[in-house]
Amino acid sequence: MNRPETLADAPLGRESRYPERYDPALLYPVARAANRAPLGIDADRLPFVGEDEWHAYELSWLNPRGKPLVAVARFRLSADTPRLIESKSWKLYLNSFNQSRFVDRDAVRDTLATDLSAAAGGAVSVELLAVDDPRLMPRRLPGECLDELDVAISEYSPRSELLTVGQEIVEESLHSHLLKSNCPVTGQPDWGSVLIRYRGPRLDREGLLKYLVAYRRHQDFHEHCVEHIFIDLMARLRPEKLLVLARYVRRGGLDISPWRATPGERPPEPLRLARQ
Numbered sequence: 001m002n003r004p005e006t007l008a009d010a011p012l013g014r015e016s017r018y019p020e021r022y023d024p025a026l027l028y029p030v031a032r033a034a035n036r037a038p039l040g041i042d043a044d045r046l047p048f049v050g051e052d053e054w055h056a057y058e059l060s061w062l063n064p065r066g067k068p069l070v071a072v073a074r075f076r077l078s079a080d081t082p083r084l085i086e087s088k089s090w091k092l093y094l095n096s097f098n099q100s101r102f103v104d105r106d107a108v109r110d111t112l113a114t115d116l117s118a119a120a121g122g123a124v125s126v127e128l129l130a131v132d133d134p135r136l137m138p139r140r141l142p143g144e145c146l147d148e149l150d151v152a153i154s155e156y157s158p159r160s161e162l163l164t165v166g167q168e169i170v171e172e173s174l175h176s177h178l179l180k181s182n183c184p185v186t187g188q189p190d191w192g193s194v195l196i197r198y199r200g201p202r203l204d205r206e207g208l209l210k211y212l213v214a215y216r217r218h219q220d221f222h223e224h225c226v227e228h229i230f231i232d233l234m235a236r237l238r239p240e241k242l243l244v245l246a247r248y249v250r251r252g253g254l255d256i257s258p259w260r261a262t263p264g265e266r267p268p269e270p271l272r273l274a275r276q
Helices: 033-039 087-095 105-120 205-217 222-237
Strands: 029-031 049-062 068-078 083-085 124-129 165-182 189-203 241-248 254-261
Touching: 033 222, 049 087, 068 105, 083 087, 083 105, 087 254, 105 124, 165 205, 165 222, 189 205, 189 222, 205 222, 222 241, 222 254
Parallel strands: none
Antiparallel strands: 029 083, 049 068, 049 254, 068 124, 165 189, 189 241, 241 254
8 A cells, every 4th residue: 555654644633524435545554663663662573462453333334225234343453564554544434435335244344354454564354243242242351450549640651660560479460441642643632441461570559550640641542552551561570471451442433452462462352341
């Protein structure tokens, strides 16, 4: 796909005309490497495995007789794809299906997979779910929630020094619903929940909560925030195993749930939160 891979001409923050006809050229890929470099991530030797999981709740198309059909789409792309896809362009692309006719549901799924894979530079899997599919029912994050800790917080930019550990080796899952970061282009808030599952020296919970809340004024894509958290935890914690999963609140009919982990770790599935 011969499109720029920076944010210079992205549709974010610009007035957009919503398309009525199928148009894969609306997809706007962005190279992951530029945001990974400041974290010391070698694009050829990623220090994690992971995926970006998206749900699209506003997908519709026409059947051959012009009747509208709807579905919820679940997309998964590997963290090792060279490009992510900017979310507003993804939304515009999905809207281009609204007045377009497709032979059947499989044709819609295959078209989505082909176009998104080309934009990401690697395979994107696509599932089309019924809007009342039980797999879409909300669940709770596993483990203990940190949000009731009574802590004083004055820093709102992430610093790995906020993370401290003890001597005891533990295996536990911790989560918080207080994650907030900001769009790197528009500055709009991105609200989310984060799960940290690890085996290693016990994390100081107050310090961990302060660290997560410190993303409150941080500007970056959802995917890179998760990678930032993963890299900082690996450096400070040096765990035997680690999973970092974020479930971001949907915007414009799209939500994203990136996860990054040490090899062999997988997120709990299926998992969707009430705010999504």
